[in-house]
Amino acid sequence: MKKQAIGFIDSGVGGLTVVKEAMRQLPNESIYYVGDTARCPYGPRPEEQVRKFTWEMTHFLLDKDIKMLVIACNTATAAALEDIKKKLAIPVIGVILPGSRASIKATKNNRIGVIGTAGTVKSDQYKKMIHSKDTKAIVTSLACPKFVPIVESNEYNSAIAKKIVAETLRPLKKDNLDTLILGCTHYPLLRPIIQNVMGDSVTLIDSGAETVSEVSTILDYFDLADDSKSRTHIEHNFYTTGSTQMFHEIASEWLDMEKITVEHITLGR
Amino acid sequence: MKKQAIGFIDSGVGGLTVVKEAMRQLPNESIYYVGDTARCPYGPRPEEQVRKFTWEMTHFLLDKDIKMLVIACNTATAAALEDIKKKLAIPVIGVILPGSRASIKATKNNRIGVIGTAGTVKSDQYKKMIHSKDTKAIVTSLACPKFVPIVESNEYNSAIAKKIVAETLRPLKKDNLDTLILGCTHYPLLRPIIQNVMGDSVTLIDSGAETVSEVSTILDYFDLADDSKSRTHIEHNFYTTGSTQMFHEIASEWLDMEKITVEHITLGR
Structure with missing residues (x-):
């Protein structure tokens, strides 16, 4: 049992920020990763559909005999964690509670800010979780629907990324936040830009990195x-429903690994 | 069940650093705390005796119907966690793994350093735990038997404390550590002095604060x-086997609380 892999699932490449941590x-653990790149982004999709897609990735990894499942995607966590955790015999962890x-x-x-996809922000789960523990906290949420496409298209270092991040986050600047949750596992790839826009006095919380401590x-x-x-x-294995070439490019750069095995898979036929 | 208190046990006042966190x-949880001040320090005692004392504190709190037990003492964790965790139906957490x-x-x-009591350092559990996860880490341990008495006698801000800390930690200065585990829950009270001696480039790990995240x-x-x-x-209740006055003095200052209920108890009659 101990030698089995830990499974990670995400709508695309975002969960790689969790895998890196x-x-x-x-470093002693094997990792199997599924990125549903072909159907990314999950953020704007109906909750029911996100739950279905998340179950499809889960079943794929259960067949590979994982010992634990990490839902390394905030939108999928919001939509499906409770259901999946209840039904599986292995431990299941999402990214919202750790963040x-x-x-x-x-x-x-x-004063805590949360940025995430439309689905995550609509679910209001960060606010609910934070308030269940600490009723004094004031939580401001903001959906950033343009961020995931920037990352998935490998444009996260570009000038256009800087412009979009600055424009999107502007409404948060007036809230006197000292802490901002990166409530989407894609966002740590935009971290330097986000930090620059928000200023050094704001602590950025990488929900993925925190999740690894809980794992x-x-x-x-x-x-x-x-x-x-x-x-x-x-053994680390990566599976994508989309382009293996694009996935390989981002994964090898982000994880700083030359040799990465990326396999194309089809889900939900 | 959810409204029951979390139990914390320690050889004395050190576990209060965990309680503060x-x-x-x-902030929504009730806390019951036992400090075995009368028999503190545990560090120099034989392992078998520490295990016996730790079980006595545990039984006291089990009678008060706690929902979870935190062994907020490194020496007691090293000696008794495995045994107690195996035998109780409620979750039991120690401080060594989180640190x-x-x-x-x-x-x-x-390059990681560990400072702790003689018992904790002799058990070598930090090194074993770290190496079970990351074989590359180089771990240096140092017993600091004089630190607990300084804290228990409420001398942790004194000039003598500064002198003793500087002298004791000198051997670690040559090891090029970038991380030092405060492997005793008493040590965070000496944190400013320890940080000053080790320099700003060394990250101090408060095993107690980390434990709370795991709790x-x-x-x-x-x-x-x-x-x-x-x-x-x-409801927060504090129990000590020693002087309630001394306990009250340290607890109210450290926790920054005016009203603290401290009750004297006898264990192991």
């Missing part, structure tokens, strides 16, 4: 962490 | 977090 914090928790830990003035906690709690001395069995 | 990150995890997350040069994770995972809107039932 997982490779750093949990909420970290924002409460980080804030000093109790580690749960692995240990259930005695599932791979503690074998030899690392010869470690 | 718990009150900040989990280990956070050090791997924080380090950039893979929050486990509470949510098992759906035990108190999410009630009204906070009227919240």
Whole structure:
């Protein structure tokens, strides 16, 4: 059981920001990743459809005998975590709770911002989670529907990215936030630009990086962490429903790995 | 179940550093705390005896119907966590794994230091935990037997504290550490002095603060977090086997609370 892989699922390449942290914090673990690039973005889709797509990715990885599932996508977490967690025998973790928790830990003035997809913001789950723990916190949410397409098209370092981020985040500047949750796993690729727009006084919370700490906690709690001395069995596999070439390009750059196995898969036939 | 208190146990007042974080990150939770001040320090005691004392505190809190137990003491975690976790039906969390995890997350040069009591350092558990996750990390441990008595006698701001900390930590200065685990819950009270001695380039890991994030994770995972809107039932109780006056003095200053109920108890009769 301990040597089985941890499964990660996302609407596209965004969950790779979570995988990067997982490779750093949990270098002994094998990782299987599914990016549903062909149907990305999930943000504007109806909740019911997002839930269906998320289950399709989940079933694909369950067939590969994963020991734990990480829903490395905020929109999918909002739509499907509760349902999937209830029905699977292995531990299932989403990205919304870890990000909420970290924002409460980080804030000093109790003014927390959340940026995410339309679906995530509409679900209002960050606000609900934060308020279930700390009723004093003032939470402001903003949907940033243009951010995911920028990242998926590998334009996240471009001048146009800077312009769009600055324009989109303008309404948040007046709220005196000291903490901003990057409530979409695609957004850490835009982190330098977002930090620059919001200013150094705002702590950015990478919900994905925080999720990895929780993955580690749960692995240990259930005695599932791979503690074998030899690392010869470690294997990382990436699956995409879209272009393997585009996926490979972003993944190898973002993860700083030359050799990446990317396989094309079809879901929901 | 959700409204029951979380239990915290420590050899003395050190675990209050964990409680302070718990009150900040989990303001909706009731806290029951036992400090075995009369038998503090645990550090130099034989492992078997520490395990016995830790079980005595645990039984005291189980009688008060806690929903979760936090062993907020590194020496007790090293000696008794595995045994207690195995035997209780409620979740049990120690402080060593969270500190280990956070050090791997924080380090950039893979050189991690650990300071703790003689018992904690002798158990070598930090090194074992860190290496089970990341074999590349180089871990240096140092026992600091004089630190706990300084804190328990409320001398943690004194000139003598500064002198002792500087002398004790000198051997670590040559190791090029970028991360130092405060592997004893008493040490965060000496944090400004320790940071000053080690320099700003060293990230200090407060194992207690990290533990609270894991407490929050486990509470949510098992759906035990108190999410009630009204906070009227919240109750914090402190129990000590030693002087209630001394305990009250340190607790009210450290927690910045005027009204604290401290009750004297006897264990292991």
